[in-house]
Amino acid sequence: MTNVNNQRPLYERPILETAFYPSYKHLIQNDQYEEWGGYTTLASFASEGQEYFSVRNACGVYDICPMLKYRISGSDAERFLNRLMTRNIKKMLPDRVVYCVWCDDNGHLIEDGTLFKFSETEFRLCCAEHQIEWLLDSAIGYDVDIEDVSTDIAALAAQGPVSCSVLKKMGFSGVDNLKPFQLAVFSQLGFDVMISRTGFTGDLGYELWVNSSDAAALWEALFEAGKSRGIRMIGSTALDMLRIEAGLIMVDVEFMSCFHTVRHLREKNPFELGLHWLVDFNKGPFIGRQALLKAKQNKPQRQLVGLDIDWNKQADSALIYDSKDCSRQIGEITSALWSPVLKQNIALAFLDAPFYEGNKSMWAEVYLHRECLWERKVFECRVTPKPFYSPERKSLTPPEDL
Amino acid sequence: MKKQQYDAVIVGAGHNGLVAACYLQRAGLKVLVLEKNPHIGGATTSISRYENFTYSNCSYVYSLFRQEIARELELYKFGLQVIPYEGGAQIIKNADGSYDSMGTYWHGDANRREVERFNKRDATAMERLDRDIVRQCKFIKPLLMRTPPDPTSFKPRDLMELLYLGQRFYGIGKQRMHETLRFYTMSVADYLNEYLENDALKSYLAGGATVGTALGVYSPGTAYVLLHHAMGDIDGTVGAWGFPRGGMGSVSKALNDSFIASGGTVRVDAGVSDFIVEKGKVKGVKLESGESLSANLVVSGMDVRRTFNAIDPNELPKWVIERAKHFRFRGSSGKINIALDSLPSFKGIPANSPCMTGDIHISQSMDELELAYDDWKAGKWSQKPYLDILIPSLIDPTMVPEGKHWMSVFVQYCPYKLAEGEWNETRKQAFGQHIVDRIARYSPDFKDKILHMEIRTPKDIENETGMSEGNIFQGELTMDQLIFNRPIPGYAQYRSPIAGLYMCGSSNHPGGGVMGAPGANAAREVLLDLGKGK
Ligand SMILES: Cc1cc2nc3c(=O)[nH]c(=O)nc-3n(C[C@H](O)[C@H](O)[C@H](O)COP(=O)(O)OP(=O)(O)OC[C@H]3O[C@@H](n4cnc5c(N)ncnc54)[C@H](O)[C@@H]3O)c2cc1C
Numbered sequence: 014m015t016n017v018n019n020q021r022p023l024y025e026r027p028i029l030e031t032a033f034y035p036s037y038k039h040l041i042q043n044d045q046y047e048e049w050g051g052y053t054t055l056a057s058f059a060s061e062g063q064e065y066f067s068v069r070n071a072c073g074v075y076d077i078c079p080m081l082k083y084r085i086s087g088s089d090a091e092r093f094l095n096r097l098m099t100r101n102i103k104k105m106l107p108d109r110v111v112y113c114v115w116c117d118d119n120g121h122l123i124e125d126g127t128l129f130k131f132s133e134t135e136f137r138l139c140c141a142e143h144q145i146e147w148l149l150d151s152a153i154g155y156d157v158d159i160e161d162v163s164t165d166i167a168a169l170a171a172q173g174p175v176s177c178s179v180l181k182k183m184g185f186s187g188v189d190n191l192k193p194f195q196l197a198v199f200s201q202l203g204f205d206v207m208i209s210r211t212g213f214t215g216d217l218g219y220e221l222w223v224n225s226s227d228a229a230a231l232w233e234a235l236f237e238a239g240k241s242r243g244i245r246m247i248g249s250t251a252l253d254m255l256r257i258e259a260g261l262i263m264v265d266v267e268f269m270s271c272f273h274t275v276r277h278l279r280e281k282n283p284f285e286l287g288l289h290w291l292v293d294f295n296k297g298p299f300i301g302r303q304a305l306l307k308a309k310q311n312k313p314q315r316q317l318v319g320l321d322i323d324w325n326k327q328a329d330s331a332l333i334y335d336s337k338d339c340s341r342q343i344g345e346i347t348s349a350l351w352s353p354v355l356k357q358n359i360a361l362a363f364l365d366a367p368f369y370e371g372n373k374s375m376w377a378e379v380y381l382h383r384e385c386l387w388e389r390k391v392f393e394c395r396v397t398p399k400p401f402y403s404p405e406r407k408s409l410t411p412p413e414d415l
Numbered sequence: 416m417k418k419q420q421y422d423a424v425i426v427g428a429g430h431n432g433l434v435a436a437c438y439l440q441r442a443g444l445k446v447l448v449l450e451k452n453p454h455i456g457g458a459t460t461s462i463s464r465y466e467n468f469t470y471s472n473c474s475y476v477y478s479l480f481r482q483e484i485a486r487e488l489e490l491y492k493f494g495l496q497v498i499p500y501e502g503g504a505q506i507i508k509n510a511d512g513s514y515d516s517m518g519t520y521w522h523g524d525a526n527r528r529e530v531e532r533f534n535k536r537d538a539t540a541m542e543r544l545d546r547d548i549v550r551q552c553k554f555i556k557p558l559l560m561r562t563p564p565d566p567t568s569f570k571p572r573d574l575m576e577l578l579y580l581g582q583r584f585y586g587i588g589k590q591r592m593h594e595t596l597r598f599y600t601m602s603v604a605d606y607l608n609e610y611l612e613n614d615a616l617k618s619y620l621a622g623g624a625t626v627g628t629a630l631g632v633y634s635p636g637t638a639y640v641l642l643h644h645a646m647g648d649i650d651g652t653v654g655a656w657g658f659p660r661g662g663m664g665s666v667s668k669a670l671n672d673s674f675i676a677s678g679g680t681v682r683v684d685a686g687v688s689d690f691i692v693e694k695g696k697v698k699g700v701k702l703e704s705g706e707s708l709s710a711n712l713v714v715s716g717m718d719v720r721r722t723f724n725a726i727d728p729n730e731l732p733k734w735v736i737e738r739a740k741h742f743r744f745r746g747s748s749g750k751i752n753i754a755l756d757s758l759p760s761f762k763g764i765p766a767n768s769p770c771m772t773g774d775i776h777i778s779q780s781m782d783e784l785e786l787a788y789d790d791w792k793a794g795k796w797s798q799k800p801y802l803d804i805l806i807p808s809l810i811d812p813t814m815v816p817e818g819k820h821w822m823s824v825f826v827q828y829c830p831y832k833l834a835e836g837e838w839n840e841t842r843k844q845a846f847g848q849h850i851v852d853r854i855a856r857y858s859p860d861f862k863d864k865i866l867h868m869e870i871r872t873p874k875d876i877e878n879e880t881g882m883s884e885g886n887i888f889q890g891e892l893t894m895d896q897l898i899f900n901r902p903i904p905g906y907a908q909y910r911s912p913i914a915g916l917y918m919c920g921s922s923n924h925p926g927g928g929v930m931g932a933p934g935a936n937a938a939r940e941v942l943l944d945l946g947k948g949k
Binding site: 146277 | 518520522524525527528529535536537538539540542543546549550553586587588590591765767768769770
């Protein structure tokens with residue numbers, strides 16, 4: 014199967030199809046298309062509720078082809094990455110993945126992503142926004158090759174309690190031995206499939222990486238193995254619900270890359286996002302170190318936290334106040350969800366100091382559109398630890414055989 | 416001399432004169448606008464020169480006009496409708512002699528993918544360049560509708576205004592302060608080199624930074640001109656450009672109609688020869704016909720040189736006369752409007768590409784642009800000029816008969832003074848023919864489709880609009896001629912050394928382009944002096 018639309022000239026068809034699109038096209042029921050990174054993707058295929066529950070209950074599959082993938086290789090690869098990232102990359106073992114962030118010289122967040130280590134001289138960086146200019150410019154003086162391999166590699170995320178069992182059924186024996194953030198290459202299908210125990214759902218799950226030319230074969234094998242185990246394609250609406258429950262941040266929602274911020278002081282540093290644990294000042298020089306050292310001396314003026322909100326109406330884009338009369342704003346909600354698995358009204362929110370710490374009471378101002386009438390409601394809320402949802406199976410090795 | 420019939424006389428029905436007139440009339444004054452031409456608009460006109468074709472004779476695209484003015488003067492009610500254009504293409508001649516084009520797309524990802532075909536790194540670098548230009552725009556935009564402070568004055572208002580400037584500047588943060596200070600003095604070439612590698616892409620962007628300015632892409636100060644063209648917006652999209660339905664004359668027409676509706680009077684074919692000044696005070700104007708009109712309040716929409724030339728030198732300080740004389744105009748742009756029998760094709764641009772609806776450029780490199788400037792310095796029109804080619808009829812079919820098109824070609828550089836002698840009809844035709852030949856190299860079927868051409872050299876532009884030396888901005892946009900230096904230090908607040916005589920043309924802050932800001936700012940100052948200020 015080929016992506017017919019991809020053959021058309023750019024000016025007729027500016028949006029591309031992913032390598033898996035021809036394989037799952039027939040599953041699209043309700044045409045909830047959504048453009049992501051220049052690709053046709055789906056907000057949902059059939060039912061966002063069913064798609065959400067497939068991940069918490071069985072196995073949901075998400076097409077992550079539009080993610081950017083950069084091959085970083087060469088004798089200085091590790092040294093280069095250690096200077097690029099705020100995390101200590103030298104501590105990484107081969108065949109491991111880490112979640113990391115990188116900043117500009119002002120300590121402003123550029124992006125977050127996952128870094129895959131194959132060897133001391135071969136890495137892959139996976140993220141959501143284009144970085145080639147920053148990577149190339151940061152590599153001046155290092156013996157390192159940087160290549161955008163985004164379209165060469167196709168990837169699917171298979172997530173949920175039965176995901177491991179489905180992969181085993183596909184013949185990937187030993188996949189159950191993968192620990193969280195570990196990767197291995199499997200060749201049982203007749204081509205190489207790199208499997209990493211990673212994901213964006215806060216559940217047991219894997220990401221499967223192949224050459225784009227093998228995409229269709231991988232998809233067929235996966236759905237054949239999973240069809241009696243409730244496997245489903247899921248869209249971005251379900252994924253967003255899952256990642257909020259997992260307390261994971263999203264670019265352009267929780268933060269905007271300093272590559273795109275126009276207004277002064279809209280940039281964010283890792284501390285404001287609660288990512289202190291990703292910054293290692295003891296590892297030697299890295300981009301933004303001085304600025305971040307300075308930033309660390311004081312507590313952030315604002316910080317991202319989890320909120321638990323009374324009542325059951327999702328508090329999208331709500332402003333947060335320090336009292337019920339809503340006179341002084343102290344923060345705002347970036348992502349909100351009525352969590353179907355927790356039966357809890359949760360949100361990610363930026364709060365001013367000192368409200369992000371301790372157990373202070375605060376109120377969310379929510380506008381509800383009910384039967385063509387807007388109603389204003391004020392609900393009490395409180396800071397609550399993230400992740401909101403973290404099942405034991407997420408880190409259990411080997412996972413339960415279901 | 417006729418008894419005073421009007422509270423205020425505006426000289427020149429350019430768009431700025433009309434904006435000032437509207438505000439004064441709406442503030443309760445009885446206002447008369449005098450225009451030397453048989454038509455209004457100055458450099459903002461749509462006049463038919465051939466059968467049922469309408470051209471935007473001088474200015475041709477809209478973006479800079481201040482939204483607040485359009486809203487306050489109800490221009491949309493009076494028929495102004497602006498349609499943003501999308502697309503644009505840089506034609507590229509490959510090393511093997513074949514042609515390609517780098518298109519511009521409204522869709523960010525499509526745009527990036529298109530640039531990626533030529534340079535992967537630049538595709539991402541473009542986004543950072545856009546961000547930084549928008550940051551500069553954000554900094555400068557609020558200053559457009561404010562009167563520049565006099566940095567030598569201790570008047571509370573100037574001090575407050577300086578403080579405002581300072582606060583804005585400090586408010587952008589240390590790193591951006593550094594960037595801003597560099598930005599205002601850099602050449603566009605050096606600026607773009609810090610972001611981009613691809614020469615064709617750089618030349619596509621850089622050409623616009625030389626428009627109306629007798630400087631080359633490597634001349635310091637040209638980075639600002641890039642900004643001057645990016646700080647407009649359409650419906651909130653910063654940097655977007657569009658076509659007013661019916662051509663640029665629709666802007667002047669809406670202003671005119673708004674003015675008339677509020678009770679104002681416009682007289683065309685009424686050129687002013689002199690400002691009548693007595694004991695440092697303006698008393699009225701004298702028309703070329705010999706007629707005199709008395710007025711204690713006169714606002715000049717002409718450029719600064721023409722304004723001061725129309726005043727008895729006895730009434731002016733010597734240094735002001737000199738400054739006005741030395742204000743740099745240096746006309747450097749030409750304009751050709753072409754009626755076409757049908758749509759021409761371009762090498763490297765697919766026939767059904769939406770890129771055709773935007774600006775088409777043929778310059779191949781930064782060096783080519785610099786050489787184009789060298790020709791101007793030698794008193795010749797550029798052998799390989801920067802051309803801004805648009806076919807507005809692709810978006811606005813009302814300007815041409817069915818199936819036909821018209822093409823607007825802006826030419827940089829074309830000198831005001833030719834080395835070979837004065838401009839005459841033969842030389843003007845030769846200039847036009849040269850541009851047609853240049854375009855035909857990239858559009859083989861173009862020549863056969865030409866039905867009519869309106870060729871405009873800087874001399875023609877001067878003759879028609881009165882813009883000295885044909886400078887399209889009523890004076891070059893360089894740091895020494897901007898903000899409190901525009902047009903003359905000490906007289907950068909729309910006032911002149913003559914009491915009651917004000918200036919509202921593009922020679923004043925914030926400068927040229929169809930922006931309306933000088934007109935609105937001048938009106939505000941007039942009303943302030945009358946005690947009607949806000
Ligand atoms: C070829 C060309 C292309 C351009 N392209 C663009 C563009 O695409 N977009 C853009 O935003 N800007 C463009 N500009 C710039 C823009 O058009 C001008 O900066 C702007 O129109 C100037 O307006 P103004 O009202 O300040 O002056 P003018 O338009 O020059 O108005 C002055 C008026 O005064 C009249 N006048 C002069 N002397 C006398 C007198 N003695 N008595 C009575 N009346 C007199 C003139 O006839 C004229 O009507 C272009 C300009 C030119 C020339």
